[in-house]
Amino acid sequence: MAKVTVLYFASLRDAAGMSSEVVDCEGDLRALYGELRERHGFALPVERLRVAVDGAFARWSDEARDGSEVAFIPPVSGG
Amino acid sequence: MAKVTVLYFASLRDAAGMSSEVVDCEGDLRALYGELRERHGFALPVERLRVAVDGAFARWSDEARDGSEVAFIPPVSGG
Amino acid sequence: MTRFLLAQTPIDTATLRAELLDDRVGGYASFEGWVRNHNEGRDVLGLRYEAYASLAQAEGEKVLDEACAKFDILDVRCVHRVGDLVIGEMAVWVGVSAAHRDAAFAACRYVIDEVKARVPIWKHERYAEGDAGWLHPDTKP
Amino acid sequence: MTRFLLAQTPIDTATLRAELLDDRVGGYASFEGWVRNHNEGRDVLGLRYEAYASLAQAEGEKVLDEACAKFDILDVRCVHRVGDLVIGEMAVWVGVSAAHRDAAFAACRYVIDEVKARVPIWKHERYAEGDAGWLHPDTKP
Numbered sequence: 001m002a003k004v005t006v007l008y009f010a011s012l013r014d015a016a017g018m019s020s021e022v023v024d025c026e027g028d029l030r031a032l033y034g035e036l037r038e039r040h041g042f043a044l045p046v047e048r049l050r051v052a053v054d055g056a057f058a059r060w061s062d063e064a065r066d067g068s069e070v071a072f073i074p075p076v077s078g079g
Numbered sequence: 080m081a082k083v084t085v086l087y088f089a090s091l092r093d094a095a096g097m098s099s100e101v102v103d104c105e106g107d108l109r110a111l112y113g114e115l116r117e118r119h120g121f122a123l124p125v126e127r128l129r130v131a132v133d134g135a136f137a138r139w140s141d142e143a144r145d146g147s148e149v150a151f152i153p154p155v156s157g158g
Numbered sequence: 159m160t161r162f163l164l165a166q167t168p169i170d171t172a173t174l175r176a177e178l179l180d181d182r183v184g185g186y187a188s189f190e191g192w193v194r195n196h197n198e199g200r201d202v203l204g205l206r207y208e209a210y211a212s213l214a215q216a217e218g219e220k221v222l223d224e225a226c227a228k229f230d231i232l233d234v235r236c237v238h239r240v241g242d243l244v245i246g247e248m249a250v251w252v253g254v255s256a257a258h259r260d261a262a263f264a265a266c267r268y269v270i271d272e273v274k275a276r277v278p279i280w281k282h283e284r285y286a287e288g289d290a291g292w293l294h295p296d297t298k299p
Numbered sequence: 300m301t302r303f304l305l306a307q308t309p310i311d312t313a314t315l316r317a318e319l320l321d322d323r324v325g326g327y328a329s330f331e332g333w334v335r336n337h338n339e340g341r342d343v344l345g346l347r348y349e350a351y352a353s354l355a356q357a358e359g360e361k362v363l364d365e366a367c368a369k370f371d372i373l374d375v376r377c378v379h380r381v382g383d384l385v386i387g388e389m390a391v392w393v394g395v396s397a398a399h400r401d402a403a404f405a406a407c408r409y410v411i412d413e414v415k416a417r418v419p420i421w422k423h424e425r426y427a428e429g430d431a432g433w434l435h436p437d438t439k440p
Binding site: 179180181186188189 | 313320321322323324325326327328329330331332333335336337386387398400403404407408411
């Protein structure tokens with residue numbers, strides 16, 4: 001069981017009603033997003049997101065490491 | 080016989096030693112350049128030039144009109 | 159050196175441009191994205207940009223490194239605003255210096271395209287009708 | 300209105316750019332040509348631009364009209380210096396505003412390419428070796 005800090009941005013933050021939370025997590029990052037999507041009712045499917053761990057892009061199949069910071073990156077719209 | 084004012088720019092002006100002159104002219108603009116090229120020793124052949132009459136691009140086959148201003152345009156190098 | 163920046167305040171292009179001046183420069187290409195009063199057929203009153211700052215900084219810097227590697231340029235900078243912006247304000251600026259214009263144009267285009275596609279910054283628009291929302295374009299990030 | 304200008308004095312891009320500001324603008328692309336310290340392998344000390352002013356003005360304006368017709372842009376301006384310039388000075392500036400960046404980039408590129416190819420302006424370079432000469436590039440005018 002890993003304890004990770006999850007960061008929410010843009011529409012994910014609005015839907016979660018918070019910009020971050022600490023969650024317990026088993027399995028990979030894809031499973032983590034699936035669980036949180038269900039909890040918060042996120043509209044975006046995992047296919048439309050990217051994921052980052054500790055400030056660097058990561059793979060959905062990566063395991064969540066204890067103490068790490070996980071960010072789900074919705075489609076960007078800068079510029 | 081038409082009397083025209085000829086304008087020289089860039090290397091043509093340096094070769095002619097003047098920025099303009101009034102010349103008598105028979106025939107078309109191509110013939111006029113040929114004559115002036117011989118007189119001033121211009122290096123550039125007519126194929127590398129454009130010609131303008133009274134501030135607008137013209138055709139080499141145009142006749143020189145009395146009182147008009149003729150400019151020979153060497154390859155440009157602005158920018 | 160940091161060549162990609164997130165800015166909380168209006169972008170001063172004159173100072174940024176001056177940093178790219180160099181006797182070897184023959185061509186300088188720049189692009190600015192400004193906040194329009196309309197988007198996809200809707201009237202826009204204003205907007206807000208939010209960034210995942212640490213990752214945006216790293217990914218923006220990576221885009222500029224790529225531009226330097228791909229194109230024969232002398233230098234490149236990019237600044238993106240975060241926070242609240244009004245209509246007409248500059249949202250993003252890219253500046254590229256090169257010996258020749260081909261490389262300057264190509265690199266400038268590359269940077270703005272990649273920044274828009276990859277750097278974690280999100281736009282929140284407020285509309286004349288009173289509603290507002292985050293833009294999450296439906297293209298592969 | 301005159302959108303193409305020949306300038307005897309240094310170009311103030313901030314003022315020119317401000318004239319292109321408009322609430323509908325989403326993208327602004329600009330290009331500047333600066334005097335390099337080298338050209339075709341030779342060290343350049345400085346240069347002079349000479350124009351056939353009346354025809355340059357008319358042909359420059361024509362290039363900008365074409366850019367407006369060909370691309371979906373809001374406005375475009377171009378200024379070209381004449382007279383003596385030192386290394387690092389701006390020789391030419393192009394600014395284009397558009398709703399979207401594709402058109403802004405394409406029009407900016409079109410204008411600088413056509414101005415260089417067609418507008419009767421000539422460059423006279425002074426070299427470190429002491430000689431000097433007019434540039435008459437060997438391409439179809």
